[in-house]
Amino acid sequence: MAPLTGSLTARLKSGTILALALSAGLAVSLPAPVLAFGAPESFAELADQISPSVVNITTSSVVSRPSEGGPIVPEGSPLEDFFRDFGNPGNQGPQRSEALGSGFVISEDGYIVTNNHVIEGADEITIEFFGGEKLPAKLIGTDKQTDIAVLKVEASKPLPFVSFGNSDLARVGDWVVAMGNPLGQGFSVSAGIVSARNRELSGTYDDYLQTDAAINRGNSGGPLFNMDGQVIGVNTAILSPTGGSIGIGFSMASNVVTKVVDQLKEFGETRRGWLGVRIQDVTPDIAEAMGLAKAHGALVTDVPDGPSKEAGLLAGDVIQQFNGQEVRDAGDLTRRVADAPVGQAVPVIISREGKTETLQVTLGRREEAEGGAVQTSGEKPGQAEAGELQLMGLTLAPVNEATRQRFGLGGDMSGLVVTGVDQSSEAWSKGLREGDVLLEASQQPLTRLQDLKDRVEAAKEAGRKSVLLRFSRGGDQRFLALQIG
Template sequence: MNSTLAHGMRLLVALVLSLSFVSANARSLPDFTELVEEHAPVVVNISTISTSKSPQSQMFQGDMEQIPDFLRHFFGAPAPYQDREKRQERQSMGSGFVVTDDGYILTNNHVIEGADEIYVRFNDRRELKAELIGSDKRSDLAVLKVEADGLPTAKLGKSKDLKVGEWVFAIGSPFGFDYSVTAGIVSAKGRSLPNENYVPFIQTDVAINPGNSGGPLFNMDGEVVGINSQIYTRSGGFMGMSFAIPMDVAMEVVDQLRGQGYVSRGWLGVLIQEVSKELAESFGLDKPHGALVAQVVPGSPAQEAGIQVGDIIVKYEDEKINLSSQLPHFVGRTKVGEDAELTVIRNGDRKTVKVEIGELPNSSDVPVKPAKATVPEANRLGVMVKELDDAVLKDAGLEGGVQVVKVQAGPASNAGIRQGDIIAKINNESFESLEDFED
């Protein structure tokens, strides 16, 4: 009997300990209830009306036929029985948040782009017409203004203080369902996305869907640290990777939009590429890092400062450059006319170059013109190339080089050389003609 009692007591103690462990774990998980209740009033729902031949919303780039009928009105999509060709007005929906008590609101540019009328609906069900103060396509930000006073305002935080693994949550209107709350953690910082060179995105696993765009990303202090902007998806819906514009970057854009109605960014005037393991070895680097200058734009600040093709920029002011994608972030946030100190590696030597940062033009694309020279057979590299004419060399800021017209199996293909690339140096040595290249 004593043995049975002792065994029972051991089981009871083990059960109590197990329940205590579960309870402790439950208490350690974040509680969002008070945070959401306090900060939800700063979040708004945004809808737009614009004239168009096509009535379908551009906010959701998926198959509209796959959206259930009861959700269609949230996307501005017509019901099946309506005449799509004759419908001229469409609505798109997104989110935003109030940044000043007199009615300034921040959202994404793509939420209001092309809109003729913009309406903002608040937590208390009020709906006001908004004026577009300014927008910036490069950062996907827009500032709106409604005529109101005493509005609840968001508490703005410092996105630079975010740490990977930190809890964050979002409030928005996914698929038109107002004030939906989702939570997760910061997955990464400083992410670069295709065609988004000037925003170092915050990556999270917070569930974001169409309609969340422009809404706030909060930290556990109730501060807005980011603006939900994009998702990575193969289905059109959330797949575990969301991207938010850092609040530090956003407020720099907002200040310019409120002050002058447009955004000016710093410009260096170089085309860059990643430093691979093979390139690092050829330049004598101990590991791949920095941004390799592949082209210097004629007349640019970089050319005036003496930056050359083949330079590897490893430091911008006090910021080390590990990935080439970091350089545009640093340059873009530098005020026009300010001096910046660059550390470059040139021919194995470390140099310091001072550059007066210019203003990023509307389009800095360098035109590529066809060359006139004949194309010889493929060489030992496995590439067929053509000589560049004077106009192309001038546009590219080069003294010599060749353009790749075909890549065959071989060393060049293995190294990542592609059709259309311009080869300006071999073993870090410049050459002027096709004959020099073959030699």
């Protein structure tokens, strides 16, 4: 008999131990099996099913051309001398420019979804269908915040269309298919997986699915399908040093898109809820400084005139639940508020000074609030003492006429102005800079240098490792925690 290999011996020993344990009636815990599914044998059937609903979009617009000088060429290009010698062949004047993108039909009566940046500035929009038919499209509405636009065509017969799926059900590792018009080459299909979820790029309402399915220029506005043929994302952007796909593409999640599309179809514009607070994430050090059990929720940094101020919210409150749903972070709260109906009174659960309270806030409309200047309230400054204080890597002075003039502070500003920051300190690494104004420490207002020293001592006596500071920079207010060690 051939000798047992080491690995086989180990497996036999393990099996013997398991058998003995079972015979003895002992409870045995085994790791759950890891399931891995192979790639579909083919995506052809799915492509046949969904292709008729995907469209190519051509836009046309008039752009200005310089009336003097030649074409713009890169500095140092071999063509630079040529155009310098021969000059501009003539006055170009305004010219018509064309651009290409993708989209998809969402109803048999001709509503089409694409990216706003695909059609922005266009005075003519042409839709080309999978069978080659072309129809002019009318713009119904756009939303720059999510880069979504809705178009409408008038067709002589019902159009094939696709439905939205639930992007929240998409798991990292699930197969997806992208369709569109990459690089103007016409209808094209690419496949990949969901690489990540809940990606944020630069927008307030960002909630992107990341995929390695090939997405290139011209795919913008096209759909990202799951294996059931449902749209779970709108292909919007890629991360690439070359301009071509390197397997990092982003599709705006369908659960964001559907709400925008419904409002654009109904109103021609978005109507988002507005809570009327400025917020930031609760970091672990802020949670420790505030005595919170865990770092979650949205920390209120400022409450200008609006719905929240009327409902009694204060700077320093931590919003833990909104309308019955737990708030993970500031971005999560922003999206939940935007989805809530304007004018609706919603319960908001907050943590304030270690206690939980429920407030009823009647939401305003964000678009109206952003259309006008929002005035923030500030305390009138009192008589502050002179001198400076060095603490936690900061050099601080009271806000008075001299420091107002030196740092360009408003007349209603009060607190302690940062006149210097030790670049080796935690304060520097966390972003505090000269000219910032400390407004509060441990959620108590600061008007004197002694106030800050008192707050730090109180935090030490309470056994805390850090103190929570609220500061202002250029009118924007934020919280951070500094160690007081």
